Amino acid sequence: MPTHNKATGAFASVTTLFFVWGFITSLVDPLVAAVKGIFNLSNVEAQLSAFAFFIAYGIISIPAAILVSRLRAVPSIVLAIAMMIAGCFVILAGTNLDTYPGVLLGLFVIASGITILQVAANPLAAALGVPERSHFRLTLSQAFNSLGTVLGPLLGANLLLKGVEVKPGEVIDATARSNALGAIDLSFVIIAVLLAFLAGFIWWSRRRITDAAPPAPAAHGFGQTLAEVASSRWALIGGLAIFLYVGAEVAIGTQMALFLNSESIWDIPLQHAGYYVSLYWLGAMIGRFVGSALLTRMKAHRLLAVNTAIAAALCLFVVLTRGVPAGYAALSIGLFNSIMFPVIFTLTLERSSASTDATSGFLCMSIIGGAIIPLIVGKIADMSGYSTGLAVPMLCYVVLCAIAIAAGRARTHAAGVDGDEEFVSPH
Template identity: 35%
Template sequence: MLHAQPAGVRYGPALTLLASLFFMWGFITVINNTLLPHLRSVFDLSYTQTTLIESVWFIAYFVASIPSAKLIERVGYQKSLVVGLLIMAAGALGMMLAASIPSYGVTLLMLFVIASGITLLQVAANPYVAVVGKPETASSRLNLVQALNSAGTMLAPLFGAYLILGRSKGGTSAAGTVLTDAERLADAHSVILPYGLVAVVLVILAVVIAKFPLPAMGSANSRLAKEQRKNLSLWNHRNLVFGIPAIFIYLIAEIGVANLFVNFVSQPDIANLTHEQAGKYLTFLWGGMMIGRFAGSAIMQRFDAGKVLAFFSVGAFIVMIVTVFASGPVAMWSLILVGLFHSIMFPTIFTLGIKGLGPLTEEGSGLLVMAIAGGALVIVQGWLADNFGLQNSFILTAVCELYVLFYALWGSKVTNAEPDLVPEPAE
């Protein structure tokens, strides 16, 4: 229900610039996967304390999403993108302060700040990319920028491995090495350079976007939308009702695997690697997600999305069971392989969740975005790792895959489909 776009407007340069945002927030999010084992070594944290770091990160999605929407309504999309980047840059500079002290508490606060900035970018950039350009190619544009998001997640582990783990005593020592206080302090300082580089890039991007002539985004006919939504309820739609927990639960699985990967494969009975070496293997996990998204997109042109999701969830369950009960390289590569099976889950659950919502699509989408906060419950896996062993904690991941299978086979079935919104005439 958006304005038709003006003829003759070129959207390629704007989309290229916006794609860089998707790359950057994917990149910065996945730096956490190498940052967490580093901080665990520096502050001598338990697994519960380590995963609390990521929990704080995802709580920001829940806390900041509504304020982000209100800010966009007040100042518009372009200014909101700039504000989001500057918030992230402020958080990156704060990480340099946290490393200089060093302070676990300040680190948690600054990661929350960075994640809040990313939340604002998510809320602003996704609908913008969908709207600028021809409506019939909206899905193609979103897939393209999401692919670049995956490229960011794939490259971030290399960046973190070289500039964080590779420059620290804890990152280059064998698992179980006890560091002196002086070595912990020196390791803490290794975070200063990479986050300084990140801050510089974010500020440059903010300046470029502030000065870039982004095409105007069409506005919605709110009065018509409100009239069409009258007497309609989101909770009459099974695919959304079960889709919200599906996103929530899937994020527990994805974030748990990524955050504990380095510690897991570093163990002597798995791959016996240093954290730096393990961080490089993390690239394969995220690379598998990128490959899986391209492959899944092609497969779903011929097969039903729900059935494809069911197949991928069964594959994820199998490799997680192998991870729990195997040892050596088999356990490592089975954990890497789950990235391939996880690849299509978020976008497919999201698409199935809003199917048939008609005038309620916007509200339903907002609830699914807020469900990303499920990543905060990765602390549950940290608690399991502390009390029952790191390898056994991946049983939680396997259980999460079973819920996705349930959603694919039954929960995603559309009920009470609403008619689509009436398109608003072009101005």
């Protein structure tokens, strides 16, 4: 049994990982706005950045679980960080070769590393310490993850969006384009260096983490997971819910800077709009703590129904109005997104007749919604404007509200699941 000091030190080491993947994932938001101007892209083409990133969850989640079960936690974490560093250099090659597909490939490699990182780190956060404080540790880790999602857009706006503002029908000038590509290079060089230090720190902490880590569970294969999930109605419903939630959240976040920059909303410089994106994620950070308190007083499915209904109403308000109120309404959606991922996860586990491992693996795969739905929103934004694009997230939230109501009427299948288990969102 690891001593308290060793477990605490191991937990502190692992918690740095939560911050890092939140920080890097949220950089995709300003990057979408930056590449749109740099490479003269349409909205849907710019959203390919989110597609390249989140498609990795659908492809890599189950192979990552198999990898972690064979390598154990620390080697898997170090391998994941090495992949993320490699992805940074692929992006550097893409910018220096002046090719957008190179940037997309780099994002996919980084996201693949983050997927492995999450599969390895999530169970560690729960296990590194006394069992009765596991929920406190998970909440604290989520707070650092959320802190990363708040700080990421601030750095991204400062480095990536300076001088890349391009109004419809205009093309960025050569000097500004060169500077913008250099800013992307600088951003990912900084990230690569920090990741290298992080890998060294995790390797230095390997003994304390290994001593405190639980045995790795046997991973299900891809076919076995899908076969179990196909036999469970609520596993499929939960997968749909995660798909819609992540897709809506990512679509709003990646469009936010361009949305606030548009003449019909705030008409502020793109770089300033990028700073405001951090408020979207700050709302999610605050909402996680408020939501944790509310979940001790009301049923999870009811809180999910309320939050999704409010989020849908805010989207509808944005679709129907313009100007300053629409901007603040869009930013406030983050507050109501906050509890959706963990609540959907636990509601699904309670009702799924498939095994916990198979259900969890399928729900992680369903994060692929963050790759698909932003493309749809980007296409609508190209045709009808950014405000109209929020009609798609609105529909996602309406379906999620219906699923929450149905969850309140459904029987639970998983014995011993009390709904208090917590999970970390892709951000």
